[in-house]
Amino acid sequence: MEVLIVEDECAIAGSLKKNFLNAGHHAIIVTDGEAALSTIKNIQYDVILLDWKMPKMTGLQLCKKMKGAGLKTPIILLTALSEISNKVEALNAGADDYITKPFSFEEVLARINAVLRRYQSSVSALPFGDYSLDLIERTVISTEDKIRLSEKEFDLLRYFLLNRGSIVSKEQLCEKVWNIACNPETNFVEVTIKNLRKKLETGLNKKFIRTIYGEGYIFFAD
Amino acid sequence: MRIRYLKIEISRSVLQNSFLIASVIVGFLILYNVFTFGLLKHELNENLDNSLGHEIENVNKAFRIQQDSILILNPNEFLETDLTRITDHPFFVQIYNTKGKLLLKSKNTEFIQPIPKRFYELNEELYFEDDYAGKEEIRSAYKKLTDETGTLIGYLQLSTTKSRLTVITTNLLIFNLIAFPMILLVILIASVLISKRTYSPINKIISTAKSISASNLNERLSYKADSKDEIGKLRDTLNDLFERLEFQVKQISSFTDNASHQLMNPLTTINSELDFLLNNKLIIDDQDNSVKVIKEETGRMIKIVKSLLLLAKDSNTLFDQKQLFNLSKIVKENVKNIYKEKKIEVDIDPEFYLRGNPDYFSIALQNLIDNAKKYSNEDWVTLSAKITDGNVILRVEDFGVGINNEEKEKVYDRFYRSEKVEMLGIKGNGLGLSLVKLIITAMNGSIEINDNSPRGSIFIITLPAVDLH
Numbered sequence: 001m002e003v004l005i006v007e008d009e010c011a012i013a014g015s016l017k018k019n020f021l022n023a024g025h026h027a028i029i030v031t032d033g034e035a036a037l038s039t040i041k042n043i044q045y046d047v048i049l050l051d052w053k054m055p056k057m058t059g060l061q062l063c064k065k066m067k068g069a070g071l072k073t074p075i076i077l078l079t080a081l082s083e084i085s086n087k088v089e090a091l092n093a094g095a096d097d098y099i100t101k102p103f104s105f106e107e108v109l110a111r112i113n114a115v116l117r118r119y120q121s122s123v124s125a126l127p128f129g130d131y132s133l134d135l136i137e138r139t140v141i142s143t144e145d146k147i148r149l150s151e152k153e154f155d156l157l158r159y160f161l162l163n164r165g166s167i168v169s170k171e172q173l174c175e176k177v178w179n180i181a182c183n184p185e186t187n188f189v190e191v192t193i194k195n196l197r198k199k200l201e202t203g204l205n206k207k208f209i210r211t212i213y214g215e216g217y218i219f220f221a222d
Numbered sequence: 223m224r225i226r227y228l229k230i231e232i233s234r235s236v237l238q239n240s241f242l243i244a245s246v247i248v249g250f251l252i253l254y255n256v257f258t259f260g261l262l263k264h265e266l267n268e269n270l271d272n273s274l275g276h277e278i279e280n281v282n283k284a285f286r287i288q289q290d291s292i293l294i295l296n297p298n299e300f301l302e303t304d305l306t307r308i309t310d311h312p313f314f315v316q317i318y319n320t321k322g323k324l325l326l327k328s329k330n331t332e333f334i335q336p337i338p339k340r341f342y343e344l345n346e347e348l349y350f351e352d353d354y355a356g357k358e359e360i361r362s363a364y365k366k367l368t369d370e371t372g373t374l375i376g377y378l379q380l381s382t383t384k385s386r387l388t389v390i391t392t393n394l395l396i397f398n399l400i401a402f403p404m405i406l407l408v409i410l411i412a413s414v415l416i417s418k419r420t421y422s423p424i425n426k427i428i429s430t431a432k433s434i435s436a437s438n439l440n441e442r443l444s445y446k447a448d449s450k451d452e453i454g455k456l457r458d459t460l461n462d463l464f465e466r467l468e469f470q471v472k473q474i475s476s477f478t479d480n481a482s483h484q485l486m487n488p489l490t491t492i493n494s495e496l497d498f499l500l501n502n503k504l505i506i507d508d509q510d511n512s513v514k515v516i517k518e519e520t521g522r523m524i525k526i527v528k529s530l531l532l533l534a535k536d537s538n539t540l541f542d543q544k545q546l547f548n549l550s551k552i553v554k555e556n557v558k559n560i561y562k563e564k565k566i567e568v569d570i571d572p573e574f575y576l577r578g579n580p581d582y583f584s585i586a587l588q589n590l591i592d593n594a595k596k597y598s599n600e601d602w603v604t605l606s607a608k609i610t611d612g613n614v615i616l617r618v619e620d621f622g623v624g625i626n627n628e629e630k631e632k633v634y635d636r637f638y639r640s641e642k643v644e645m646l647g648i649k650g651n652g653l654g655l656s657l658v659k660l661i662i663t664a665m666n667g668s669i670e671i672n673d674n675s676p677r678g679s680i681f682i683i684t685l686p687a688v689d690l691h
Contacts, residue, residue: 009487015494022501080486102490102524105497165580167544210690218546218690 002043003027003112006036006062007051007078012101016049019105033057033065040066045073047112050095052079060093067094072124074115078103091162126161128221129206133157140200152177153196160209160219169216193217236417243413248406255398262394266387267361271350274363277304277313278348278380285326287367287375290319292326300328308333312382314360317367319376334358337381352384359384423453431460439468478534482527489524496520522651529653532585533636533660540582540664546688547580548572549614553605556587566591569606574614575688578665586661589654590618590681596648598622598678614687621678630671634659 003020005027007013013029020027028043030036033056036048048066050059057065063075077090077098090098096115099108118127125132131142138154140147149157155177160168170189174182178189193209200208210218284299285292294300304313306329315328318339331337335356342349342364349364362381369375423445430443442461447454496517499505505513532540550570557566576583594603597620604619625633629640637652662669667685674680 009491011491012487012494015491015498019494019498019501022498080483101486102493105494105501165545165547166542167546212546212688212690220548222551 001025001046004039004045004048005029006048008032008054023109033062036062040071047116048073048075050075050077052077060089063093063095074119076111076115088163088166126158128161133161147199152192156192156196164219164221167212167216167218232414236414236421239417240410240413244410247409251405259394263391266390270361270382270387274361274380274382275348278363278365278378281315281380282365282378290325292317306330314381316379317376320374325376339379340364359388423447427457434464439464439471475534478530482531485527489520489527492520526651526653529657532657540661542579543577545579546575546577549574549576549607552580552584553587556584561591565602567604571607574607575690576614576685577688582661586658589658593654594618594620594622597643609687612687613684616683618681619674621674624673624677625671625679
């Protein structure tokens, strides 16, 4: 396995590299975003470990840039503990997972393997529970079934998946999914949610979208 | 001390103030009354004396003494109603010689007890004296009677009852006795109200100051007052104090934050290097053992730094209003991932949801389970939850060493370790429970410790439940 480590702390990077070598993998260290962008042009990596806090360009910016350029390699962010509330930010930037410092090498390997498994099953999919949302086919894939989604249902489910565990208000959905300002008289949000619920919950026999009166909706993957 | 009166809370200082004001006013009132009473009595006596003096002159002109007998010059004077009957203002006349022989008395003396005859070596023309006729209080005026040569031959005594005067003064006294407690009560109530009014801005400042805690140190007192008067000065002084406090707290927390971040990088490296050593099969047994000890201790150090990092945070940032999580799922994840041995019993309804950051809640949960396991021999821990009054009550029960009653509050203090566990030699850093409390409080919850039976502790965590549809 080819691993790219983007980390300005040489000691951490060096130690990680040694561990990877010990486990039979090959790792390359770069210390800033510029170097990372140039090396991915030449070498096809299996996974990229990205430090959140770096000079010049933060891990988050670099992640957005790489994914924006169409990079298919999975990215795992290395973050400090105090940044764990930025989970949504990390997932929105296109990162596949994140690990908080300090970590043990076993944990790093486990996370990498989990991400790689997901990539092998579907190149671009957002998994939730035993299911996943195929971002290209725009369908929900379960072990035995495929559920087709309309354009807005797909956008809505994608937004829910990126914000899983967090309450999203109707206003938020209007703005982020439909790109329009919310009008209390219209009910397209409710209608789309109702349709999505029907498709997901009857097809998969589970409750994913829950309502919190007066606040909005929340998505639970399992 | 606080007493409740008519549902108005009166503080001790208000009461003291009121009593002070009331006693000053009442003291003044007493002095004023005594003075007025004396003055009134004096004036009334003067008045009486004047009318006695006036009348005695009139009577004196109406007769003449001729050898122990009276020659009435003006009989009309003696027939006046005041001298014949008991009127509002009666005058009793007695004329007697130096030997006490009564020469003449007015008709109305029959209606009164005998008036004592007095013989005074009078220098003055007129002399006034208080006296008693039987039980009746009277005032008498005396005039000496002389013959042509100027020798004293007898006395003219004119008396009047003092009953009218006594009625006035007694009435005044009775009125004062009744009015006084009422006035006292009115003054007391008035001064309580005035004192409360005086203290009300202070009370407002107190309640605002009370609400300012570590989580909202940027708030200030905004009570409107001239900055030159006492209330304004108090407000400004307190605001100044908060300013300095906020600065200090910010400095301390940013120091802890920076320090823990700086420590985190080398710790990550050490941990990673140790992983490398342990995975490397080349090291020999003795070294392997010591590397394992180092790894374990590094783990402890990481835990301390992590805890400090969280403890340094503003409790507001620990709470995420927008995130919900399933309690049973989080508990199971933590138990499954961290405690592989199956000695933890979990009994939690899968439909309980809580509001807050699940990662922080996991830290609290791990600390509680760690504690429960660490301090018990049996390794047996029970986690259960139920919903009461819209709250999720989570119970973490162990059968360990337990916590003494006097230590139940102290265990939340940073770095506090109970003597019992120190003696037993159980390792710990004294940060776990303060972290638990911080996280639970940030989630608008509370934590309580009860004794388990036959031994051990029950940690009871109460958190608002979320209603999902």
